[in-house]
Structures are given as structure tokens and as C-alpha cells.
Amino acid sequence: MKPSPLPAEFPVVGIVGAGQLARMSAPPAIALGIRLRVLAETPDDSAAQVIPDVTVGDYRDLGTLREFAAECDVITFDHEHVPTEHLQALEADGVLVRPGSAALVHGQDKIVMRERLGAAAVPVPRWAPVRTAADLDAFIATTADGTAILKTARGGYDGKGVRLVRTSADALDWLGGESGPAVPLLVEERVEFSRELSVLVARSPSGQAAVYPVVESVQLDGVCREVYAPAPGIHESHALAAQDAALRIAQDLEVVGLMAVELFDTADGVLVNELALRPHNTGHWTIDGAVTSQFEQHLRAVLDLPLGLPDQLAPNSVMVNVLGGDLAAIYPAYLHCMARDPALKIHMYGKPVRPGRKIGHVTVSGSDIVDLTVRARHAAAFLRGDINE
Amino acid sequence: MKPSPLPAEFPVVGIVGAGQLARMSAPPAIALGIRLRVLAETPDDSAAQVIPDVTVGDYRDLGTLREFAAECDVITFDHEHVPTEHLQALEADGVLVRPGSAALVHGQDKIVMRERLGAAAVPVPRWAPVRTAADLDAFIATTADGTAILKTARGGYDGKGVRLVRTSADALDWLGGESGPAVPLLVEERVEFSRELSVLVARSPSGQAAVYPVVESVQLDGVCREVYAPAPGIHESHALAAQDAALRIAQDLEVVGLMAVELFDTADGVLVNELALRPHNTGHWTIDGAVTSQFEQHLRAVLDLPLGLPDQLAPNSVMVNVLGGDLAAIYPAYLHCMARDPALKIHMYGKPVRPGRKIGHVTVSGSDIVDLTVRARHAAAFLRGDINE
Numbered sequence: 056m057k058p059s060p061l062p063a064e065f066p067v068v069g070i071v072g073a074g075q076l077a078r079m080s081a082p083p084a085i086a087l088g089i090r091l092r093v094l095a096e097t098p099d100d101s102a103a104q105v106i107p108d109v110t111v112g113d114y115r116d117l118g119t120l121r122e123f124a125a126e127c128d129v130i131t132f133d134h135e136h137v138p139t140e141h142l143q144a145l146e147a148d149g150v151l152v153r154p155g156s157a158a159l160v161h162g163q164d165k166i167v168m169r170e171r172l173g174a175a176a177v178p179v180p181r182w183a184p185v186r187t188a189a190d191l192d193a194f195i196a197t198t199a200d201g202t203a204i205l206k207t208a209r210g211g212y213d214g215k216g217v218r219l220v221r222t223s224a225d226a227l228d229w230l231g232g233e234s235g236p237a238v239p240l241l242v243e244e245r246v247e248f249s250r251e252l253s254v255l256v257a258r259s260p261s262g263q264a265a266v267y268p269v270v271e272s273v274q275l276d277g278v279c280r281e282v283y284a285p286a287p288g289i290h291e292s293h294a295l296a297a298q299d300a301a302l303r304i305a306q307d308l309e310v311v312g313l314m315a316v317e318l319f320d321t322a323d324g325v326l327v328n329e330l331a332l333r334p335h336n337t338g339h340w341t342i343d344g345a346v347t348s349q350f351e352q353h354l355r356a357v358l359d360l361p362l363g364l365p366d367q368l369a370p371n372s373v374m375v376n377v378l379g380g381d382l383a384a385i386y387p388a389y390l391h392c393m394a395r396d397p398a399l400k401i402h403m404y405g406k407p408v409r410p411g412r413k414i415g416h417v418t419v420s421g422s423d424i425v426d427l428t429v430r431a432r433h434a435a436a437f438l439r440g441d442i443n444e
Numbered sequence: 445m446k447p448s449p450l451p452a453e454f455p456v457v458g459i460v461g462a463g464q465l466a467r468m469s470a471p472p473a474i475a476l477g478i479r480l481r482v483l484a485e486t487p488d489d490s491a492a493q494v495i496p497d498v499t500v501g502d503y504r505d506l507g508t509l510r511e512f513a514a515e516c517d518v519i520t521f522d523h524e525h526v527p528t529e530h531l532q533a534l535e536a537d538g539v540l541v542r543p544g545s546a547a548l549v550h551g552q553d554k555i556v557m558r559e560r561l562g563a564a565a566v567p568v569p570r571w572a573p574v575r576t577a578a579d580l581d582a583f584i585a586t587t588a589d590g591t592a593i594l595k596t597a598r599g600g601y602d603g604k605g606v607r608l609v610r611t612s613a614d615a616l617d618w619l620g621g622e623s624g625p626a627v628p629l630l631v632e633e634r635v636e637f638s639r640e641l642s643v644l645v646a647r648s649p650s651g652q653a654a655v656y657p658v659v660e661s662v663q664l665d666g667v668c669r670e671v672y673a674p675a676p677g678i679h680e681s682h683a684l685a686a687q688d689a690a691l692r693i694a695q696d697l698e699v700v701g702l703m704a705v706e707l708f709d710t711a712d713g714v715l716v717n718e719l720a721l722r723p724h725n726t727g728h729w730t731i732d733g734a735v736t737s738q739f740e741q742h743l744r745a746v747l748d749l750p751l752g753l754p755d756q757l758a759p760n761s762v763m764v765n766v767l768g769g770d771l772a773a774i775y776p777a778y779l780h781c782m783a784r785d786p787a788l789k790i791h792m793y794g795k796p797v798r799p800g801r802k803i804g805h806v807t808v809s810g811s812d813i814v815d816l817t818v819r820a821r822h823a824a825a826f827l828r829g830d831i832n833e
Contacts, residue, residue: 065774066775078474081474082470082471084494085467085470085471086791087778087792088775088792088804090493105470105473346786346787347786361782362782363786363787364787366787368757369757384453385454385477386455389749393744393750393751393752397735397750397751398735398753400475402475402476403477404477405477415477
């Protein structure tokens, strides 16, 4: 256990989880001379392929986490699935856990998050906890359109753990009959939003914060598909409100590291929908489109180094996710994509192709948002195998 | 041995040598999903710290090279010290060696290079091979100022293998008495140049070429210290001549991969001074300052993928090398440098600090070249320990 927050030598950052977020942390770590260790589920995980120092083990096992943390100066996360009580145990051991368990729980548990944001007067969709079918039906009865969004408080991502309901009969499996829900549930009103927004903010233990431009994200079936940076034509007061909310939440929760705040843009202003206390899909454009990428920023924040400039390098960047599709072998498609667009930045995650799975992303930057969007979409569709011109 | 120039799956690029150039190749390889293997001299080499697939072995041993190459789709180089005959043997085995031995020798042997450039009518400083003291004195007698530059044909870099001479008596150790020089020597006139320039060009096996903007480099004691991209105020005809020379040389030598062409800018035009058939110190600014970094471009070229756009992301980038100095521990200096300049891009090579050794570099990009230069110099001096404000 190393209590010093700022090591005298180049520090070791341990990342629990070895998915694409950990993988994309490797390039800035290499540049900065910071050493990474990852706790992977398998030796073939996305990040385990590219980082030399890999431990294969179960992040749900406290002993494994303790052994892993003992060889790191600070630990941080590729995902939010580490049990809160394990994080608390590590902190009690003296491990620098960043973000800390008290902040991270707001990215793990939507009920805790909603309660906290409400207490801090951050605008959120109307919501209620759900313990019984009657709770759910009572909430639905108050909505304008007779529908609502039912969510599991924990474990949801990429559209999982989210369901549109019109009656409690639509969710009997989740509600669990007389014994009650197997996992805590909450219900929200369906918000009439004009678009979805995201703001990245980084905060260091010293309290320094840096906020990125507000971006627009396009979700399909709960999965982020496209991101426009900055959000095209956003009302300036809405953009400022979104950045202000992100900064206030980061300070209120004492977040350390990067946090993504997802919001709904509505006629009446912005509403905070989700928090993720880690680098986020809506920030992948920063690798090629910002002075400091979200991955570098996260490393700087968890190490309590001064934060980098979050400014854009070009007026606009467009990112499109590459989902697994019909192309079993992606590599030959490179030839076409690179030849067609020499300014295209391709990022692959080293993951086997499975339909609908995020296997990479592409980013293009410039000034003509329509042109950028057409180019990024084309490349992503070609890498997916949807088109074959 | 895999004869196909374009693998169906993500290929393995083997890099002979594991210095900082191999290290800086890792980030674009991670993004592109290209796997790297390095042949390192020690497990602690700069690139061996950050790339999982490391073989420790002697690049002067053909058997070692053969075993290494057998597990790669293509091999390329961190340095130019692999014996030419070994490269030829690998090629005879069917290994894809890129650049090939026939091209690479022009980056290894200055006599071969000068003869070839002369034959191709590329302007070079006046020169002659030196076998005896009389050869050297005869050349010096023809110079305007009675001095000349004596060089070893092979093995020189960063000012090593280069000596200013006024008479053969200044180089008796190299001339070797009656037995003749231990290594082939050449002598050149001292060129009255206004500044030193460098042009990066990449060429793929298909013959596609991409040339970067002409940069100015500042050398001190034969070591590159600063690079300005693009070369400030360069006469447009000189810039075009430099790019044209680089493209012609790349085509004439059938270079594959990246080549750096170093030139003297004189009142009468540009003269080609050196060639390096690999990513080069004068191209480090491209990591942060160009759409496609020299390291990504080299990987794309050796894999015969279409080349990326070499355009600058900002009007100007300034790179300053960080040399080993008085600071034993660099990491704490980060705090100062990052706090002072949030737009600074710091790159460290993971090398132990030794006086004068290149241990990293910094780059800043923007529009005011004077401001950028002041900031980059300050950061490099602070990381070196020269200043401590």
C-alpha cells in the first residue's frame, strides 16, 4: 500500500477491467511514461492484448482485487461492476481507489444517483423507486401518455436493464411476484426530448476540474451510435446549463477522474439522465479531436496531475461506432476505407466480431458537419459489412 | 514465412529494435488493431516496456532474426544497424523486409547513398570517398575555408561518426595508418547553410507516396534539439524542391515505409545531407500535430495500406527534445509543466536519465510560433532540470 498521492517516480495505474476503455488508455499512458496494469477476465480481453502487465482474475473476488491493488499506486476502472463493499474494503486497506467508492456508487446505482441529484437540485426526469407492481402502476397512472421507463438500479448498460412499460404486466419477470424484485428497480417518465447530449468532465483530487464541449449523441436501441462534437446548433444557454450541471455534480459527488453526464435536451432545458464515472463512448472523439483525450485526462485526474486542455482541434468531430455485423474479417475492409478517406481515424478494439457488439469506432474532424457525418457513417457501415460498393 | 502482402486478418508487424521509435509505434498500432512484436536488446528497452510481445535477442545474429521473422507478417526497423547481408538472407527466405535491403542500404551507408543520389541528379554537398590520408588532404585543399567534414560511412548517428577536420592529422585514429581505415570514410565540404530542413515521405509497396510539410530542425552537437513545422518563412521554391527531392528519392530507391530526408537550406537552393529510412526525430511533432502521425504512416506503408493524410492539425507545431540532465526523477516535474501549460503534449520514453541522452520530447501546437517555441523550450528545460522556477 502506497499512501503518497504523488509518487516520486513514474506511477503504476491499475485498471480493473480490460475492455476497450482500458485499451484506449494505453496510448496516452505510453506517451506520458505512466505504467498500466490491468485486471482482465481473460488473457484475450481487448486491453490485455496490448498492455504487458496483465493479471487474469475475477473482479468480484476481494482477495483478487487486494493482490492486484498491492502492486499499483492507484486503481481505477474500465467498468462500474466492482461491488461497492469491495471498494470500501480496499479503501479501508489504504488503497487509492479513484474514483472513490462514495462517488462511484452514483455511477453504479441509479436510485442512489437520482436521490443525490434531486437533493442537489440538478434537474432530472420525474422518477420513483419501484418495489411492487402497485408502485409501478401508480407511477404510470400519473404520466401523460400512459407509458414509462422501467430500469434496474444496477448492472444496466447499452440498453440492457431498461424497458418501456405501459402496465406492470409488462414487467412481471422483473417485479418478481410476492417476493419482490430480485434487483432494485426505478421508473421514470418518458421525456420528450429533441436530442440526447453528453458532457465529459474531469476532476482531480485537488479539486481542479475541466469540462469538454457539450456533444450530441445518437442512440439506437440504447446503444450509442454517433456523436457530434460540439452538439450542432445547440442553444447556448442549454450548453452552459449542461456544462454547469456536470461541474456541479463532479464537485458535489467529489468525483475523481472522468465523468460522463448524459442529458436530454428539451424545450424547457436540459435534464440529467445518466452518469458514468469513467471515460465514455460519447468521448471517444477526443482521441483525435481534442488537445487532451478523455483517456489521458482520466489518467491525469486519478494521478492528481494538472488537467489538460479539453479544447477541440477542429471545429467539428464526428464519431460513429463500428458494430459487429456481417463482415467476419474486418482487416481487408481497411483497404477500402483508408483509400476512400485518408483523413479517417480508425480505432479497432481487437474484439471478435459478434452482431451488435461494439468492435471499434471511426472519427473524422473538419468544418463541414454534413460532410464529416457522411464520411464517418460510410466508413462504419463498410467496416460492418452493411455496404460493399 | 507468409508470402501474402496483405493478410486477411490483423497482421503482425515485427520491429527489429525496441527504442523510442518502436515505442511510439505502439499507440497507432493499438488504434488500428495491428499487432506488434519487437526484437529487443534487453527486457527494459523503451518499447519492450509497453509492448507485450517481446523477444530479447541480438539483431546481429541471423538465426535470431530468422526466428523472430518467422512469427511476423512483415518486419521493419527501429534503427539501421542490422547487417545488410542478414537482410538479404531474410529476403531470400521469403520474409517481407520493409524497407527492403536494397533501399535500406542507403540509410545505412553514406557512400552508397551519396553515389546513388549523385547518379539521380539530386543536389548534395560536394564529397569524396577517403581511403588514405592523401585522399583527405587533397579534398581539404579544394575547399574554400580549409576545413571539411569527415564521416564514417556506417554506424553514425546523433553526431557520432562525424568530425570537423583541417588536415589528415586530425583523423589519424580513423585513417588507421598503412592498413587503411577500419571503416569506410567519406569527406564533404562544409556547406554554408541558413538552416537545416527535413522532409518526411512515406511510400507503400504499391508506389503510393505521401509527403509531409517541410520542417526546420535545430541541431546542437549533431543532436536534433528543436523542430518547427512548417519551416518558418521558408522560400516556397525551396520547400517545393525539398519535397520534390524526397519524393524522387523515395521512388528512385523504391523505399517502403517512412523516410526522412535531411537537407541544408542555402542561398542557392537545398542540398540533401542525410537519409533515414524509418520514422525520425524530425517527425515526432506529427504525433500531436498532424492528421496521420509518422508512426501510423510507417505502419500503413509497410503493410501496403493506403496512406493517411499528412496535413497539419494546427498552423504550427514546435517540438523540443528532452535530453537527460540534472533531474534524476522526471516525474515530479510533470506537475509544474502540466500546470503551467495545459496544452503541452509530453512524451517520455521510459529511459533512464543519462546526460545528453534523448529521454523524451514535448510538442505544442497553435498559431504563434514565438509563443509556441517559448513554451516548448521552457517545458523541455524544466524536465531536464536546467531551470527550476
